[in-house]
Amino acid sequence: MGNSNLLNKMAEIIQKSDNQTAKQKKIMEVAISLFAEKGYSNTATAEIAKLAGVAEGTIFKHYGTKENLLLSIMVPFLKELFPSMADELFEELMTDNISFEEFLRKFLKNRTHFLLDNQEIFQVFIKEMIYKEELKNELVPYIFEQASPRLGKVIDVFQKRGEVIDLPISQIKNVLATTVFGFFISRFALLNRQYLNDEEIDHIVRFIINGIGSAPNP
Template structure:
């Protein structure tokens, strides 16, 4: 699931989403089916309302709110699994921290390109909606951090990272990495990230938290 199209994954795993009316459930089920089949931009509110036999705006106000009604519970259900899958996919006994970083950037670049539109909507809503930030950010930090803390500790024991608290290093990495992707895909509306950009951000991180004698580029 870690590298899948999010809309397709949501369509495959859709289930009753808690305290929803029958009409809301019909709209959500119709929406995710259409989003997965046609893409978010290519699905009109009129199409969703027609399939669900209801007026979408009366229930959710906007198509963005409708997407978030699907996305938020999906994140809560599958984020821990996706984080664990990502760590297992990237880590092995022989990989260096530099190689790990490059693999992480390339992996997440492919993922965000595959889910670019959903990512843009989610980040924009997260920036402007305090309720969403308060609901999701602590959850994301708590459930996505444990596996990466272990990764940081492994590289510290190998002498490839500075001797600082793993939580501090993870917070630094998270800030830099999230800023990198948000600036490219949301603020600049980019459709690609070059290997040279990945090399540059990797080098910058290594100069900040890596042991200088472990940097090879």
Template sequence: MSKGRLLEEIMTQMHTTKQTEKQKQIVDAAIQIFAEKGYSNTSTAEIAKLAGVAEGTIFKHFGTKDKLLLSIIVPYIKEFFPVIAEEVMGQVMKNQLTTFEEFLRGLLQNRVAFITENREIFQVIIKEVIYKEEMKQELLPLLYENISSRLLRVIDAFKERGELINLPSEKILNMLLTFFGGFFVSRFVLLNKQTVSDEEIEDAIYFIVNDITKPK
């Protein structure tokens, strides 16, 4: 079965069924071991032992280890930006007094809090999926589609106010996404931090603002 078809099956299952208590136990155990040992170095037997279930129960509920991994990753990616995108970006569009700097601060603080609470899953995604070409082709478009249109609307709004430099909105979007990706991956994966300090967030804002906003 192709990765694309597998992804479709997981997403369909997510919309039509709820997890049983055993499924939740398996998923929680898988997240813990994947983050600690890596996806490739983890066996279903180890997951079953930690979850307190028979190994056959994993195959019964998830079919394969790939499918189990996707059952963790897909809902995480679907949640990663859309909720805060609607909330924060909606406020930006309505509040004409909000500056681009304030928008960045709210966005970064919210996402740092979210990743801090879901750090193990974030590490699984970065360590074991982003570097797998087949899964990358399936999952990155899902992430991009969730945030690109919302961010573009915000970028356009600030350009109309004259706050941002005169570059195509798509180029500014790509610059922001590249920076955000590097910021979160370096802190939570490469440096294995538990969270990110307010000082680091302010340094990041200073760097971005001085790159793409117009001098006052």
């Protein structure tokens, strides 16, 4: 049933993605920019080649297919989306005794900056996920799988401290994930904001705290 065909391809790409030529870098750079602006389907390989100052054949020599060029853009982004955050932030959080609210704020700021730094790739990502069922069906579960255990551990800690409402962890995960996910998507992908100030982060934090924090509920 084509089981994780995509994830296998991704693994291949990761191995090959080390030594890039100057021209390869230029191709990627231009492709990211065009895909983000006009979408994958509306971008011709000829246009990428022209703007990158490269023959069209060069693209296919390196990436084989247009589809594979897209994956070569998205995979390194995905690889960085979770693990980096995990090791830096989650550990720090578990040692220091910061509040749930402060943790959320730090977390959102951290990921916001990452997404701002990679705004174009993020846009490519969202836009393609909307169309390609395969992408959605394989990557969303993968992302959840990556994030779920860590997130569960964090929620558990804060529930025991009495800072998070006493509901099944899976339910809280869902609320958190869809809220944060929806927030990032609508900000950076749909309305293409170039910035995000602390005030807006405070807002979403307040929303979440009031939604799943265990403050007295009138």
